[in-house]
Amino acid sequence: MRRVKSRTLARCLQGAGPDLPVVAAWLAGVLCQGRIGVGFSTLADVKRTVDPAPETPSLGVSEVNELFSTIQSIAGEGAKGARLEAVRGLFSRATYAERIFLLELISGELRQGAQEGVLLDAVATAADIPVDAVRRAFMLTGDLPLVAVTALRDGEQALSQFHIELFRPLKPMLASPAETPAEALVLLDHDAFVDRKLDGVRVQIHRDGDAVRVYTRHLHDVTGMVPEVAQAARSFPWEQFVLDGEAIAMRDDGSPHPFQVTMKRFGRKVDVGRLRLELPLSTYIFDALLLDGEECIDWPAHQRFAALDALPAKHQVPRIRVTRPDDAYAFYEETVEAGHEGIMAKAPEGTYQAGARGRSWLKIKPSHTLDLVVLAAEWGSGRRKGWLSNLHLGALDPDDGGFVMLGKTFKGLTDELLTWQTEALQRLEVERNDWQVFVRPELVVEVAFNDVQVSPQYPGGVALRFARVKRYRPDKEPHQADTIHAVRALLPT
Numbered sequence: 001m002r003r004v005k006s007r008t009l010a011r012c013l014q015g016a017g018p019d020l021p022v023v024a025a026w027l028a029g030v031l032c033q034g035r036i037g038v039g040f041s042t043l044a045d046v047k048r049t050v051d052p053a054p055e056t057p058s059l060g061v062s063e064v065n066e067l068f069s070t071i072q073s074i075a076g077e078g079a080k081g082a083r084l085e086a087v088r089g090l091f092s093r094a095t096y097a098e099r100i101f102l103l104e105l106i107s108g109e110l111r112q113g114a115q116e117g118v119l120l121d122a123v124a125t126a127a128d129i130p131v132d133a134v135r136r137a138f139m140l141t142g143d144l145p146l147v148a149v150t151a152l153r154d155g156e157q158a159l160s161q162f163h164i165e166l167f168r169p170l171k172p173m174l175a176s177p178a179e180t181p182a183e184a185l186v187l188l189d190h191d192a193f194v195d196r197k198l199d200g201v202r203v204q205i206h207r208d209g210d211a212v213r214v215y216t217r218h219l220h221d222v223t224g225m226v227p228e229v230a231q232a233a234r235s236f237p238w239e240q241f242v243l244d245g246e247a248i249a250m251r252d253d254g255s256p257h258p259f260q261v262t263m264k265r266f267g268r269k270v271d272v273g274r275l276r277l278e279l280p281l282s283t284y285i286f287d288a289l290l291l292d293g294e295e296c297i298d299w300p301a302h303q304r305f306a307a308l309d310a311l312p313a314k315h316q317v318p319r320i321r322v323t324r325p326d327d328a329y330a331f332y333e334e335t336v337e338a339g340h341e342g343i344m345a346k347a348p349e350g351t352y353q354a355g356a357r358g359r360s361w362l363k364i365k366p367s368h369t370l371d372l373v374v375l376a377a378e379w380g381s382g383r384r385k386g387w388l389s390n391l392h393l394g395a396l397d398p399d400d401g402g403f404v405m406l407g408k409t410f411k412g413l414t415d416e417l418l419t420w421q422t423e424a425l426q427r428l429e430v431e432r433n434d435w436q437v438f439v440r441p442e443l444v445v446e447v448a449f450n451d452v453q454v455s456p457q458y459p460g461g462v463a464l465r466f467a468r469v470k471r472y473r474p475d476k477e478p479h480q481a482d483t484i485h486a487v488r489a490l491l492p493t
Contacts, residue, residue, distance in 0.1 A: 002121070005122075006122045006125055009118065009122035010122040010125035010126040013123065013126040014152070018062075019065075020152060021145055022061050022065045023061060024123075024144065024145040025144075025145040026061075028119060028144040028145055029105065029110035030108075035072075036071045036083075037072060037079070037083055038083055043106060043107055045084060046084075046088055050092050051092075052091075052095055052096040052099050053093050053095050057095055059093060059094060064102075067086065119148075120138055120144070120147075123151050124151070126148075126151075126152055127155065127156075129159070133159050133160065136159075137151070139171070139297075139353065139355050139356070140354070141162055142168075142169065142170050147159070163295065164242060164295050164297070166206050166207075166242065166290070167206050167213050169219040170355070171217075171354050171355030172204060172355070173244075173354055173356060173361060174356065174358075174361070175344060175361035175362055175363040176359055176362055176363070177363055178345065178362040178364050181328035182325040182328070184328070184362040185322065185323075187345075188346075188360075189347075191321075191347075192328070192346060193302075193305060193319055193322075193345070193346045194320050194322050194332075194344070194346075195319045195343060195344040195345075195346065196318040196343060197335070197340060197365060198246045198317065198340055199256060199262075199341035200247050200259070200262050201217075201246065201263065201265075201266055202217040202245075202246060203229060203244075203246065203283075204216075204219075204243070204244055204289075205233045205242070205243045205283075206241070206242050207234070207236070207238070207239070207241050208239070208240050209239055209240075210234065212230040212233045214229050214230055224269060224272065225268065226247055226266070227272065227276060228276060228280060229247050229283045232283040232315060236311060236315070238310075240290065240292050241290055241292070243287070243288055243289070244285070244286060244288070244352075245283060245284050245315075247284075248281065248282055249261055249262040249279050249280070254338075255338060256339050257279075258453070261279065262279075262281070265279055284315060284316065285311055286308075286316075287304060287308075288304045288307055289354070297353075299351070301346050301348050301349065302348040321348070328345070336366060339492075342364050342365025342366065343365070344361060345364065346362075366450075367449065368449055370447055370487065371444050371445070371446055371473055372393040372394060373395075373441045373442075373444055373445075373478050373481050374391050374392065374421075374439060374444075375403060375438070376437060377425050377439070378392075378435050378436050378437075379435050380410070380418070387419065387421075387422045388418075388426070389410045389413065389418060390408050391408060391421075391469070392405055392408055393405065393407050393445070393464070394441060394481075395460065395481065395483055396479065396481045396484065403441050403481075404458075404484045405459060406460045406484070407455075407464045407467055408467075409464075409467040409469060411468035411469065417472075421443075424443065425439050428440045428443065444473040444474075444476040444477070444478060444480070444481055445471070446471050446472070447467050447469060447470065448469075449464040449466055449467040449468070450465045451465050451492065452464060452487055452491050452492075453465055454491065460484045460487070462487055462491065464487075
């Protein structure tokens with residue numbers, strides 16, 4: 001299946017002609033313009049009021065892309081209404097299939113069944129160059145459309161010219177999960193660095209002399225929101241660097257604030273000075289990508305970590321090297337007891353694989369489970385098209401016997417489970433719209449999650465973080481589901 005998708009995408013790229021930059025961006029799920037000022041309310045209005053065009057496609061890539069630029073440029077009084085009319089005009093000419101694609105593309109939720117890895121394979125196939133060259137270029141730029149255009153138009157030699165550039169953020173390396181410290185140590189051949197996993201905000205810090213920029217894991221520039229992180233970076237013992245780390249709000253006793261408290265510092269562009277006094281951030285560094293002009297991503301982890309010993313201790317993530325499970329467990333228990341998220345186990349010889357979820361980084365953190373009730377489900381897209389996938393989860397409200405929604409998840413679902421729940425949920429259907437099926441609250445599902453956070457988005461005021469389905473519970477009745485009070489009791493203090 002992966003090869004079929006890759007070849008199909010390759011043909012699409014090869015046939016894009018002058019529209020290649022736009023096609024590459026759209027396949028990656030992004031607009032060339034970035035945000036165009038069209039939100040969910042506008043899209044919901046269009047879905048409700050504009051019918052699809054007859055099944056004869058009439059839209060062209062360049063025409064739609066130009067319209068996106070026009071919509072983005074609309075400003076001043078009445079801009080929202082003008083954008084709405086422009087979007088209505090576009091969708092009145094879109095067939096049903098085009099409509100689905102454009103809705104997901106504009107909203108940033110495009111899932112066409114081809115993840116980054118498949119797209120990178122497709123670029124390599126279309127350009128007839130080694131996939132490793134494409135992957136490395138993407139790792140260094142974090143810009144899939146740029147890599148695609150460069151590969152197809154200029155070839156492998158042009159890709160080799162990409163290097164880490166200061167103030168062009170890279171996608172961060174990601175970790176794979178492990179169940180226990182012992183399992184992680186086995187997977188890493190009984191020799192690993194173990195880091196304290198802080199539940200703060202991942203930051204990538206770039207410095208060139210006095211110039212410092214701070215980026216989030218999503219590559220957003222947040223320098224103005226976190227001046228103390230930039231100030232700390234100017235004290236580090238290198239004139240040029242790209243460092244990977246964490247910014248986190250700590251209590252006076254040295255314990256961490258909940259993640260959502262730290263996030264308050266990343267959602268405000270005003271009153272930064274006051275917030276800095278009320279909720280100062282601590283800066284911790286755990287990896288190096290560039291030091292004084294020298295790229296470090298191909299260095300083994302032990303060499304990168306040794307270089308970081310030059311940092312002041314207060315800016316180093318607590319880390320030990322272990323070969324025995326008992327030592328890993330002790331560090332894990334100490335970390336969790338201190339209020340942190342868990343631990344990371346890292347292979348001493350592992351390189352930094354920007355943007356990749358490698359097996360040389362493993363994350364171990366405690367999880368909880370709840371028995372919840374399915375309230376609705378959303379139709380899947382891409383590979384999951386035709387299946388009910390994204391589940392709406394509810395906890396029992398013992399005060400009135402109803403159910404309170406506290407999140408959604410499509411994770412943990414096998415093809416077998418998707419097939420079963422699609423049939424089962426439709427038998428319980430009470431109402432539906434274009435993308436959702438609402439059901440009688442009768443199916444109980446066991447859901448694993450990492451923690452609970454305050455959320456104004458849901459009626460219960462709380463939401464689950466990193467929720468995933470473990471199994472359905474046919475042995476339980478809906479009234480035996482966990483209560484909203486039990487969920488709220490899990491909120492960090």
